[in-house]
Amino acid sequence: MIEKPTDFELVKRFTGGDEASFNEIARRYQQKIYWHARRMIGNHLDADEVVQEVLIVLYEKLKNFKFQSSLYTWVYRITATRSINFLNKKKIKRLFSFDDQTGEIVNEETDILTRLEQKEKMEYLDKVLQKLPSKQREIFILRNFDGLSYEEISEITGKSVGGLKANYFHAFVKVNELMNKNYGKD
Amino acid sequence: MEKIKQLFLYLDNQLSSAERKQFEELLSKDEELRESFNKYKGNMEELKSLQNIEVDSAYFSNLSARFREKYEQRKKPFYYNKIAVGIATAAILFIVFVNPFSDSNNLFENGEISLEELNLYSLNSVNNVGKIEHYDLDDEELELINSRITEQLDIPEAQINRLISINPGEVYRMVEELSDKEVEQIYNDLSQKTIL
Numbered sequence: 492m493i494e495k496p497t498d499f500e501l502v503k504r505f506t507g508g509d510e511a512s513f514n515e516i517a518r519r520y521q522q523k524i525y526w527h528a529r530r531m532i533g534n535h536l537d538a539d540e541v542v543q544e545v546l547i548v549l550y551e552k553l554k555n556f557k558f559q560s561s562l563y564t565w566v567y568r569i570t571a572t573r574s575i576n577f578l579n580k581k582k583i584k585r586l587f588s589f590d591d592q593t594g595e596i597v598n599e600e601t602d603i604l605t606r607l608e609q610k611e612k613m614e615y616l617d618k619v620l621q622k623l624p625s626k627q628r629e630i631f632i633l634r635n636f637d638g639l640s641y642e643e644i645s646e647i648t649g650k651s652v653g654g655l656k657a658n659y660f661h662a663f664v665k666v667n668e669l670m671n672k673n674y675g676k677d
Numbered sequence: 678m679e680k681i682k683q684l685f686l687y688l689d690n691q692l693s694s695a696e697r698k699q700f701e702e703l704l705s706k707d708e709e710l711r712e713s714f715n716k717y718k719g720n721m722e723e724l725k726s727l728q729n730i731e732v733d734s735a736y737f738s739n740l741s742a743r744f745r746e747k748y749e750q751r752k753k754p755f756y757y758n759k760i761a762v763g764i765a766t767a768a769i770l771f772i773v774f775v776n777p778f779s780d781s782n783n784l785f786e787n788g789e790i791s792l793e794e795l796n797l798y799s800l801n802s803v804n805n806v807g808k809i810e811h812y813d814l815d816d817e818e819l820e821l822i823n824s825r826i827t828e829q830l831d832i833p834e835a836q837i838n839r840l841i842s843i844n845p846g847e848v849y850r851m852v853e854e855l856s857d858k859e860v861e862q863i864y865n866d867l868s869q870k871t872i873l
Contacts, residue, residue: 514741521737526728542740546748550748579860580853580860603733603736609731612727612730615727616724634689635725636724636725660682663685667716670720
């Protein structure tokens with residue numbers, strides 16, 4: 492049985508000029524990138540834009556990656572930063588518009604969820620998560636869905652473990668309050 | 678709230694084994710706590726179950742090719758980026774510092790211009806509608822607003838006119854050109870001024 496190359500080996504090959512190794516790295520992390528962005532932003536089209544951005548950053552910066560952290564943590568750091576940045580830009584753009592909806596028109600037909608039941612589940616999740624402030628949403632997603640430790644989240648976000656625990660607690664309380672009121676299910 | 682905190686620490690695996698045991702004992706005695714515990718645990722399990730969502734596999738198999746296409750399109754002349762970033766920052770800072778949406782803005786101090794009028798003016802300006810008279814602001818009022826903006830910002834009127842003539846589409850493109858640091862700075866300024 493052929494062993495899969497490690498992240499370290501793939502990065503080395505890519506920096507040595509092997510473009511195919513980048514595709515393998517992208518394949519390895521694309522689902523994690525997508526779902527983090529999707530849960531942060533709340534729709535497929537915008538999440539797709541963030542995924543493309545993250546891949547571009549990875550492609551451009553990977554040559555300088557020194558393995559001072561794991562590739563896994565680094566990819567998450569880029570994804571988390573790009574997602575927050577996307578949300579901030581969106582709010583700034585909204586300021587320049589008469590219509591609150593401008594720039595936020597999302598074609599609900601464009602999605603990668605194929606079954607109606609799955610779409611409904613995802614819509615419900617999006618509604619609940621979008622009620623959290625973006626920083627609380629970030630920690631909630633990293634902890635609850637991505638299953639990362641506080642130490643890993645601290646490395647990704649640059650925040651102290653104590654601060655993260657407090658933020659996660661606030662997010663936990665808010666999410667449960669919403670769910671207990673059946674928010675988003677009507 | 679203290680009980681919720683304990684419940685959270687238990688579910689988040691933040692308790693030592695002795696503390697866990699203590700909490701479980703409390704749980705067996707306190708019916709109200711047990712009810713809350715079951716509800717919160719159920720909620721978290723429901724959320725986790727939403728992780729296993731089936732998606733269209735074609736999206737992920739085409740992702741690398743689509744990213745490379747976008748990467749090639751992205752390459753632009755350096756000077757364009759520099760100019761765009763400069764104008765974008767100036768345009769957004771104009772809104773931040775003039776802060777026409779705030780009730781406490783200095784522009785209203787003498788009460789000659791109503792909040793509504795200035796809001797209309799500001800919306801008109803940033804959207805480049807070009808029909809100021811449509812909002813019933815006469816020349817005198819407009820001149821007064823312009824001179825106050827100029828005084829406050831201490832920059833030439835021509836430059837102000839350039840900034841307010843930028844249309845939303847242009848601004849959207851410009852915002853895209855801002856660096857992460859600039860976006861964060863502008864976002865924080867806007868948030869502090871409760872514009873966003």
